[in-house]
Amino acid sequence: MKTLRIEALLLLALTQVQCAAVPEVRVGPSGLLGEGTAFETPWFDHRGAKDGPTILITGGMHGNEPAGVAAADAIASWTVKRGRLVVAPRMNPPALAASQRRTPGLEGSLGDLNRHFPTGGEVFEGVATDLWELFEQVQPDWLLDLHEGYAFRRLNPDSVGSSIISCADPRAVELAEAMIAAVDATIVEEDRKFTLLRNPIESSFARAAWENAGVPSMILETTYGKYPLPEGGERRYSVSHRARQHRLMVHTFLTELGMEPCSSEVLIDPRVTGERVRVAIYDDLGASVGGAKGLERVLSEYDRVETRRVCSVDVVAGSLSQFDVVLHPGGSGSGQANSLGEAGRVREVEFIRSGGGYLGVCAGGYLAACNYPWSLAILDARTIDTKNGNWRRGRAELEIELTAAGLGLFGDMDPNFDVRYANGPIYAPGEREEIPDYETLAVYRGEVAENGTSKGVMPGTPALIRGRFGAGRAVAFSPHPESTQSLQHFIRDAVLWAAGRD
Ligand SMILES: [Zn+2]
Structure with a gap:
């Protein structure tokens, strides 16, 4: 973590040096595409201090391919010493x-934005025209378009998942081979490795770049579909894991071109500071897919908050040092602890101890507790009524009541209301000397006690708690306020408190 901190500082120092020569400070977007339309979207422009190639990188052409977006969000924060990055x-x-491939409300070939760029013809009207205008304005030397396929190419040759689709340019093919070698070095299983394919599909942005404008291009494809497990069943890579593969391929490309990019571990602009709060959402095994996505959507409503998803490899690599708060969603507490592994859990505890913030929702609340061999013990809270390992009290809308401290944090409101509960932790003081006592923000008034759990245990126990740990702060929510529209600000308020911005 220390090395990354130093790296971030170095980046900052380098940027300041660069800014003396190049009067560009890139905080926030450089421009908007489709301004004033439903397609309005930012693009980012970074110039290195020295001459070099211009690279255009695009993501989010298809709405069901989130890893390309997550990777491009991170890459939009990268710096290069030579050339120019437009993202x-x-x-x-x-x-x-x-969350669908096709543009809502458009029929036939109109629905697929990546079929709007015919070879030898005019691009379709609308967002494709805006994209092509950006392309002509930027005059890139290369185009990389980030996508995802539904299946691993080596398991299902009908899909382009886990491939690079290169245009016919020999240098592009050579670079694609280097990119595949780099990403394949991180994959053990032969059938999940990458494949080099040729010729992006007719009417795609990448095909038009090469055939209509002579600009070499590649489509980078990770895989959102599942792979079979040797012990039976199947699993998929998390969005953050797939985005990591995209980042590694793009980083190899920029390095091969001599552009001297910053570390591929950079996820968020180190200059995004001040009022803004940077939140890492844990998105790996044990975190529910819907949970991470739901919390990401809730926080995207707030201008002061910027989120990125992180996987266990990101955490182990020290990436939390780029953030103010780490957020653990619902799912399985032990599952998230397992995917973090010992090394990841040590990183998390160290992050909070040295001043970071933590918010755990439901499963993330189990992870913050102090009574499991795998829990982080950043809150002096133990979970009770776990006899026979039975933590499944059930799911229900339950009444909770805010305390004075809760009203202070979440604002003036009726202190009693219903909130969605789904097998969250039931807390009691952990009585661990070395951890400061938690403060109760709300208590349960209602109860659910299914699956053989004890009745009469839940009412009066803490539903929402917060505490200090070292120089950092931790919040745990047993229920899911993010599931109720009028309570979604609880997530923001807790994040701001955890970040020390109250
Ligand atoms: Zn796609």
């Missing part, structure tokens, strides 16, 4: 909002 992370906002 448009989310090209199709309506499809992304709907």
Whole structure:
């Protein structure tokens, strides 16, 4: 973590040096595509201090391919010493909002934005025209378009998942081979390794770049579909894990071109400071897919908060040092602890101890507790009524009541209301000397006691708690306020408190 901190400081120092020569400070977007339309989306422009190639990187053409967006969001924060990086992370906002491949409301070939760029013809009207205008304005030397396939190419040759689709340019093919070698070095299983394919599909942005404008291009494809497990069943890589593969391929590309990019571990602009709060959302095994996505959506409503998803490898690599708060969503507490591993858990505890913030929702609340061999012990809270390992009290809308401290944090409101509960932790003081006592923000008034759990245990126990740990702060929510529209600000308020911005 220390080395990354130093690296971030170095980046900052380098940037300041660069800014003396190049009067560009890139905080926030450099421009908007489709301004005033449903397709309005930012693009980012970074110039290195020295001459070099111009690279256009695009993501989010298809709304059901989130890893390309997550990677492009991170890459939009990268710096290079030579050349220029232009990044448009989310090209199709309506499809992304709907989490579907095709643009909502458009029929036939019109629905697929990546079929709007015919070879030898005019690009389609609308967002494709805006994209092509950006392309002509930037005059890139290269185009990299980030996508995802539904299946691993080596398991299902009908899909382009886990491949690089290169244009016919020999230098592009050579670079694609180096990029594949770099990402394959991180994959043990032969059938999940990458494949080099040729010729991006007709009417795609990448095909038009090469055939209509002579600009070499590649489509980078990770895989959102599942792979079979040797012990039976199947699993998929998390969005953050797939985004990590994209970052590694793009980083190899920039390095091969001599652009001297910053570390591929950079996820968020180190200059995004001041009022803004940077939140890492844990998105790996044990975190529910819907939970991470839901919390990301809730926080995207707030201008002061910027989020990135992180996987266990990111955490172990020290990436939390780039953030103010780490957020653990619902799912399984022991599952998240397992995927973090011992090394990841040590990083998390060290992050909070040295001044970072923590918010755990439901499973994330189990992870913060002090009574499991795998829990982080950053709150002096133990979970009770766990006899026979039975933590499943059930799911229900339950009444909770805010304390004075809760009203202070979440604002003036009726202190009693219902909130969604889904097998969250039931807390009691942990009585661990070395951890400061927690403060109760709300208590349960209602109860659910299914699956053989004890009745009469839950009412009066803490539902929302917060505490200090070292120089940092931790908050745990047993229920899910983010599931109720009028309570979604609880997530923001807790994040701001955990970040020390109250
Ligand atoms: Zn795609």
